[in-house]
């Protein structure tokens with residue numbers, strides 16, 4: 001960015017959802033994003049003399065990168081880490097017996113085969129809430145007596161979950177540190193249901209050598225950031241557009257991995273002892289630091305979990321289990337079992353089971369570290385322009401806290417709570433078509449689908465919607481139980497600071513912004529003036545970045561207007577409707593809106609390539625004709641009668657395959673249309689151009705597409721129900 005650009009910057013500023021510091025935090029008055037919330041965490045006092053659990057260290061150096069520090073030293077760390085892991089684990093020294101029979105102990109750890117827990121199926125999600133009583137965490141030092149379950153006598157009445165005996169705790173020789181105090185005081189309700197944190201990485205060597213500018217500025221101690229985007233006017237003079245974003249926390253390049261942990265995961269660790277499912281995931285373009293950020297977190301969390309088990313929850317029959325798998329190309333692979341292919345099934349209670357996934361019962365940090373290293377080394381990686389060691393899969397590491405129903409070891413333990421860490425594949429994969437083959441593009445499509453589905457689920461989760469669209473992708477299906485009941489989600493958006501990544505960075509920040517922007521708490525507090533400002537000032541942004549208001553969507557998408565602009569909408573409203581339609585296209589749900597360009601953005605930014613003559617509005621006839629053809633879904637209208645009771649599994653699976661393929665095709669076709677048209681629309685949005693007619697016709701096309709897609713999704717849902725019935729029949733031996 002040059003000086004000229006900066007001088008002109010004040011004329012253009014785009015503010016994205018000027019949210020409050022956090023509508024989910026207790027301490028909303030604090031101008032510091034960390035506030036009391038962070039103060040109470042106090043992990044720095046966690047250094048312990050306890051011999052059982054090693055004192056907390058900053059493993060960021062170990063995991064590659066030198067702990068963040070000022071960030072500069074760790075640029076190559078993550079990659080080095082992976083390479084080191086490969087060489088360490090190449091010979092499988094640590095786990096030469098991945099198929100160790102159940103219960104075989106190794107260094108005090110126990111490998112649990114799924115078959116132990118339920119016949120042939122590992123019920124990852126067996127949160128049997130009927131059997132587990134409430135598990136409050138009374139103040140460790142508050143001297144309160146016993147916990148009395150509000151539900152009357154339960155199997156735990158004779159053995160209170162929480163011993164509040166000060167003496168007992170102190171005899172463990174554990175420190176009276178702030179962490180444990182804060183843990184004991186934390187209740188799930190006091191921890192944000194969704195927290196969105198942004199982490200900026202430092203410029204790397206290549207970027208510095210290319211003299212790329214750092215375009216992200218962060219006010220120290222604040223929770224907002226500004227992206228300085230250099231743009232070109234039609235006369236090719238440069239100007240700067242500022243985009244401001246507010247999040248729950250913004251972490252600059254100087255923030256260490258320890259601090260990232262304290263800000264993100266540490267507060268939710270105690271909640272998993274209280275039947276909460278918590279998820280932490282990193283989102284961002286390739287090379288933005290997702291893996292660097294995510295890798296140290298599970299280990300730190302395990303340390304804290306073990307501490308809690310050995311202190312606050314001592315002798316209460318809790319166990320910690322680790323599993324690690326990846327989703328690659330829509331398929332599941334066990335990273336702790338030689339990348340063995342896994343099968344996901346839903347049982348009769350609609351609980352998702354991962355057949356064959358191995359879980360390790362662990363009780364010390366070293367073993368957990370070894371498992372994490374082993375999994376990381378096994379993970380699918382490839383090379384992208386931005387990152388030589390790029391993750392092409394979603395890696396999911398789960399820490400499950402389990403407890404035997406009767407507090408003894410005689411029965412298989414049941415899941416009490418769970419913490420899932422997801423290192424997502426790079427968010428830009430779908431657009432990364434320049435030097436990629438067909439397989440990479442397929443990977444991209446799959447990744448995009450799952451990222452979109454993930455966003456939808458989180459938003460539904462935050463707004464307490466009854467319907468969570470977890471079936472949108474394998475990723476969200478696997479995480480299904482993280483989206484129902486009492487859950488907590490932390491999203492860490494990783495951004496690259498270099499000017500060359502500006503577009504991706506903005507996309508990542510918009511994605512993060514939207515994860516929360518339409519949530520209950522946020523909407524109610526949003527300043528209407530600012531919302532207006534957002535829309536008005538975003539005219540240089542693609543249409544997709546304009547968040548519509550629900551009330552503006554008056555027409556039924558399936559009630560396709562025959563006359564152009566028959567509702568007499570303003571240009572703005574037309575845009576909103578278009579945007580809404582897009583999202584319906586992508587989500588297939590009427591109550592949803594918002595279409596993120598993140599997934600379907602043009603391969604090249606339109607403003608960079610626009611030629612003067614491209615401002616002409618192109619005719620739509622060809623596309624109209626194409627989509628006027630009888631929608632494919634008509635063929636399947638009698639789907640309720642399609643499947644007879646004696647359909648066998650392969651027929652069902654074939655059906656699923658056809659449906660998924662048809663659905664994907666519809667979506668892809670629609671995306672192509674949208675991609676092209678939006679580019680042209682943005683370019684054509686010049687004074688004097690009449691867009692109403694054009695938009696109306698485009699709206700018609702998209703409505704038809706949306707109807708087709710929705711129908712396919714209904715069929716898919718119907719199919720899923722049939723498959724469930726089939727599974728029930730099979731499992732009951734009929």
Ligand SMILES: Nc1ncnc2c1ncn2[C@@H]1O[C@H](COP(=O)(O)OP(=O)(O)OP(=O)(O)O)[C@@H](O)[C@H]1O
Pocket residue numbers: 064065068070071072073074075076077078079200201202204253284285286287288289290291292293384387389390391392424425426427494
């Ligand atoms: N905060 C940071 N401080 C120092 N170095 C960092 C930081 N974040 C990332 N890096 C470095 O940047 C490089 C890319 O990071 P990383 O592999 O984590 O990216 P990624 O987002 O996981 O990419 P992909 O999606 O392609 O896997 C690594 O060499 C890593 O060490």
